[in-house]
Amino acid sequence: MTDAVMELWSGARAARDPAWVRRQLLEAGRTLFAMYGYAHTGVEDLCAAAHVEVWEFKREFESREALLVDLYDEVATRGMRASETELSAEGIETCPTEERVNRLFDAYVKAVTKDPRDARVAFVEVLGVSREMEEHLTMWRSVWVEFLTQEAERARLRGHGVDNNLAVVVKVLTRSVDELLAHHGRRPRQVPPEWLTSEFTRLSMAMIGPAGVGPAEPADSSV
Template sequence: MAGRITPAAGRYGGRPAAERRAERRERFLAAGLELFGAGPGYRATKVTDLSRAAGLSTRQFYEEFQTLEDVLAALHLRVNDAAEGTVLAALPGAADLDPVDRCAHLFRAYARGATGDPRHTRIAFVEIIGVSPRLDRQRLERRSRWISFLCGELDAAAARGEIAARDFRVTAAAFIGSVNGLMHDWSVGWVDATLDEVIEELLQMLLGRLQAPPLDGPS
């Protein structure tokens, strides 16, 4: 009979159960992106709000997620993956650039990926902050990935003889920390500047450090 589940095939209305679950999950994530990133925010959203926005029931929510925090965690990974994908796509175009132009090219690509959708910006730099130890670990793990990526790019430039070799980890950590801090403050309205001004300020911080002579160590 049409509309009945066939246990052996796991189908309902001709659609596999896995396909229906994936669609429901995407509807919850789309609703979370809107409510957390553009609406009242994560802390002001309840499961009933999210379910209503997704056009689904709370029962269906708990079939896909245990808590609202799970939705925020999934969205945080997704928006970071989007920014990372933009940077990786920009790598071939930076292959023949000098280190300064290469860093500028890649950081502008990152900025496009991280800020092209304002909802992504808010989730990545604001909503994720201080939610729980679990999400703090996830956020710091993703920050560590960006630090390692930047160190890898600078180490490769040093290996090619384009810049002086040194330990770039402090520079990379300071820069990525500045990106997160300034983007947070800009997103919540504590910094009166355009997005382009914020991006250029961050870029000049990085390029200024790369172009500065190495600091003398202790004698």
């Protein structure tokens, strides 16, 4: 290859759109982390799969872990937005509590398990990576604790016997959701999303408790 051709090739690589490079690397991470595991995937592996150079990786990400964090954030944000969107859906404010809980979890589960690789990366490969990663996961759990606490408070107002210590109830539920999704992500044949939704709803209603302690459910939930 002549010097002129080499110069053109180097210029073409330098001109590559950083957004494209980033997308390529994220997609490579999604695939390789899910297939081989985070611990067994190096920067060179990611670059080879993404068809980019190592220097391009270093331009976009501080480390391999930074790429993993971005992948996790994509999944977590998608799940949260799906649940928040469902809160604005028709009939959500008037339906019985169990139906409401089922709908919120159904939206979340469909969003985070649509791509089997996402479920594996976000709920299995992020575990035990580092103290910094655990702190990041804890931050996200606090977001979900706040969201679910609001739902538990709402259930209490509708007459459900929610335990006085909502913080404990919600933290247990949040951990249970994480553990079941990790179980889902680890299985060669992942359990159906419908089963996850059903199980999350069952756990939630068991923790929320039966109605009849405070203000009752609306007599006609269709209004």
